[in-house]
Amino acid sequence: MSFRLSQRSRARLQGVHPDLIVVVEAAIRRTEVDFMVTEGLRDPVRQAALVRAGASRTLNSRHLTGHAVDVAALVEGRVRWDWPLYGRIAEAFKASARELRIPLTWGGEWSRLRDGPHFELDRKVYP
Template identity: 75%
Template sequence: MSFRLSNRSRARMKGVHPDLVAVVEAAIALTPVDFIVTEGLRDAKRQSALVRSGASRTLNSRHLTGHAVDVAAVVDGHLRWDWPLYPRIAAAFKTAAVRAGVPIVWGGDWPRLRDGPHFELDRRHYP
């Protein structure tokens, strides 16, 4: 089954680096689990609020520069946060990124504070 990005997901990628947008658009066609984009570019005020609430641990987020997106799995029309869905979505992102020649980092691969919904452009190639 091939999924498509909603207009809302596309709008949430406004200001996101075009290389990452291309990866997201390719990943939606590859993924076995539907997803939406929940957040792309953030301003410092929003990032500070996320740190205060404990939803983020850094004021130096890649979202601030348009180098990151967060997604949410959608199953039977409902948002789902259970972990087993996110490696399946990540596999589609990683395949799309390799095909596009765009190095990405998945938050689910981080050794501490794994963040399954988070994808960002690799800092080594996109400072």
């Protein structure tokens, strides 16, 4: 099954690094679980609000530079937060990134504060 990004998801990719956009576009064609982009580039005010709300732990997010995106799994058109869905989406992101030779980090593999919806370009290659 092949999915497509909605206009809303495409709009949320504005300001995101072109290499990450290419990975997102490849991942949506490859994934077994549909997803939408919930957030790409953030401004410092939004980031500070997320830290205050406990949804983020850093004021130095990769979202501030357009090097990160968050996604939400879609099942029958509804957003779902079931952890296994994000592992399946991550498989599509990681396979696409490997194929494109674009180093990518998945927040679901972090040892502290695992973040399944979060994907970012590797800091070592994209400072």
